[in-house]
Amino acid sequence: RRLSATDDCLIVRWVNQVHETDGYDPLSMPAASLALPTIDQGDPCFERLLEIPILLLRFRFAILQTFNALLGKRILPYVDLSLHAQGGSLASRISSLRDRIFFDVKASFIASALSHTRSLHTDLPLVVLDRRSPRSVLL
Numbered sequence: 181r182r183l184s185a186t187d188d189c190l191i192v193r194w195v196n197q198v199h200e201t202d203g204y205d206p207l208s209m210p211a212a213s214l215a216l217p218t219i220d221q222g223d224p225c226f227e228r229l230l231e232i233p234i235l236l237l238r239f240r241f242a243i244l245q246t247f248n249a250l251l252g253k254r255i256l257p258y259v260d261l262s263l264h265a266q267g268g269s270l271a272s273r274i275s276s277l278r279d280r281i282f283f284d285v286k287a288s289f290i291a292s293a294l295s296h297t298r299s300l301h302t303d304l305p306l307v308v309l310d311r312r313s314p315r316s317v318l319l
């Protein structure tokens with residue numbers, strides 16, 4: 181059986197859900213530990229994964245895991261994703277694959293971008309909010 185892009189997206193969604201509930205790190209989770217979803221768990225669209233032989237599912241997960249690891253550590257830090265609208269650009273290609281990227285990889289990239297763009301000024305003005313009502317100030 182050939183797996184489709186839809187199957188890849190379902191595997192990533194399933195792994196993200198498993199990660200959210202069980203706390204597994206999708207990048208370090210052994211492919212052999214990936215179990216099939218049960219009917220009573222989560223979204224019924226995962227039933228499609230039950231049609232895939234477990235060995236093929238684990239193999240495809242390992243490929244997606246490798247893709248995500250390389251993307252997160254070696255590619256994303258060097259790509260200007262603001263160019264996502266330019267057809268044929270690397271940013272556009274990555275954007276088209278966003279459903280195949282684990283949530284942790286996305287969150288880690290965003291956290292890294294935020295930490296690299298934060299202001300290191302210590303002399304920023306201090307703003308104090310006084311939550312008292314104007315009436316209590318007058319009394």
